[in-house]
Amino acid sequence: MRIRRLTTVDLPQLAEIESQTRSPWPVAELTDELQQGRDYVYVAESLEGDRAEIEGWYKAQVVPPEAELHKIAVLRAVRRQGIGQKLLDHLIGKLVKEGCSVLYLEVRSKNNQAVGFYRKNGFYEVGLRRGYYREPVDDALLMQRDITQPGIS
Incomplete structure (x- = not known):
């Protein structure tokens, strides 16, 4: 597996x-993001023979010394195989090199699997946005982690 920047060729995958997530991002927004080039948008790609398949991705906004993880998602068929962990570790490595010390995120409060993943990785709750998500309605937990500390997982 390798992790590399997202390109327009990757958008269909x-x-x-995204169609398998609770809060899918419209491809049009990602297309705009690629044109702007401000944020970190990376994909995890498996290489089998001459075919590459994107198995996960992340998007983060970086304004040192802080960063915010906007999305991390993994293809349903390969979840729970460490891809999300590799993506998060990749992001944190890049952020530390950029001089960031804190990583923020928000997550659906009822997404127990994601909340557990972030807690396992040293994130803790710092706030709550009631009714933030739609379809289905859910609160957003605001979480943060000091990324200057060694990995927690």
Whole structure:
């Protein structure tokens, strides 16, 4: 597996991953993001023979010394195989090199699997946005982690 920057060629595969998430991002927003080039948008790609398949991705906004993880998602068929962990570790490594010390995120409060993943990785709750998500309605937990500390997982 390798982790590399997202390109426009990747968008159809990314749309497939997004269709399997609770809060899918429109491909049009990702297309705009690629044109702007401000944020970190990376994909985890498996290489089998001459075919590459995107199995996960993340997007983060970086304004040192802080960063915010906007999305991390993994293809349903390969979840719970460490891809999300590799993506998060990749992001944190890049952020530390950029001089960031804190990583923020928000997550659906009822997404127990994601909340557990972030807690396992040293994130803790710092706030709550009631009714933030739609379809289905859910609160957003605001979480943060000091990324200057060694990995927790």
